[in-house]
Amino acid sequence: MRNQIEFIVHAKYGLFTDPITKIGGEKFTYQIPTYQALKGIVESVYWKPTIIWYIDEVRVMNPIQTEVKGLRPTKYQNSSNELAYYTYLRNPAYQVRAHFEFNEHREDLAYDRDEHKHHNIAKRSVSRGGRRDIFLGSRECQGYVEACEFNSGKGFYDDYGEIGFGPMFHGFNYPDETGINELEARIWIPVMKNGIIMFDHPEECTLVRPIKEKEAKMFVVGENFKSVEEEYTETFPEEVKK
Template sequence: MRNQIEFIVHAKYGLFTDPITKIGGEKFTYQIPTYQALKGIVESVYWKPTLIWYIDEVRIMNPIQTEVKGLRPTKYHSSTNELAYYTYLRNPAYQVRAHFEFNEHREDLAYDRNEHKHHNVAKRSVNRGGRRDIYLGSRECQGYVEACEFNSGEGFYDEYGEIGFGPMFHGFNYPDETGENELEARIWKTPVMKNGIIQFIRPEDCTLVRPIKSKEPKVFIAGENFKTVEEEYSEIFPVEVKK
């Protein structure tokens, strides 16, 4: 597929929770990473408002194991101590395959649509381990990205057959990606892992969508809060001076 990148991301712990449970109390991880969590990892590797990243598939490399930790979460409106139990994934590792498409709803950034240069910068960012901090679902779960070939190496579930996980959170519909001034949440009805690989449906194929709140897309202006791919490309791949 065009504009595709492949990498492996791994960490000591992962916590992929339903957004509803993020407001406090006990937290329990999904058994597999959500589409939105993986998209967040890809955007930490390389992101521009000109692009929309799509997660094509993920390969579960290590056995799905959990570990419970007793934590004292920060309380901003009370000085009393409170113990909460969080259930994390232990030693998660995933091979990820993703690709980008230009955001057709951002006509104001049409001048930045240079497919070749965006792809080269993205691949360079993968080789460098990403541009921003990588974490698996939650900020305390620091992760690491390395370039790899998808389907390379041995995975724990390679000959495991088919496993269904039931309905789960898929991701958010952001206004700048949909053209609507509305933030929405998507639910995926039937995620299935086949021999360790989960193929994600596209956001527009999710039939369960819930509106959250009205929201307008952010404005990006070159030279103020936005650097074009031409500028970034020239910094990363300087032209050699001919003798």
């Protein structure tokens, strides 16, 4: 597929929070990463408002294991102590395959649509472990990205068959990606086959719930935006000098 990148991301812990379990202050992880969490990881590797990243598939490399920790979260209303139990994934590792497409709803950034340069910068960013901090679902779960070939190596679930996980959060529909001034949440039903989860495209998710009205952020070169030409010059200085 065009504009595709492949990498493995791993960490000591992961916490892909089920929103239902957050009501009482506790946090319980999903068994697998959400589409939105993986998209956030890819965007930490390389992101521009000119492009939209789509997660094609993920391969679960390590066995799905959880670990419960008793934590004392910060309380801003009063100084009393309170113990909360967070359930984390232990030693998660995932091979990820993703690709980008141009954001057709951002006509104001049409001048920044250089497919070749965006793809080269993305691949270089993968080889360097990303441009921003990587974390698996939650800020305390520091992760690490390394370039790899998808389907390389042995995974724990390679010959495991089919596993269903029931309805779960897929991702958000943001105004700048949909052209609609509303933030929405998508739900889907994932199925893992021999360790691989093929993600539905966001437009294929039929269960969508509105959250709140929201407007797309504006980007202006020189204020809060760098053109791909500037990004490319900074990423590949050796080529620019030729």
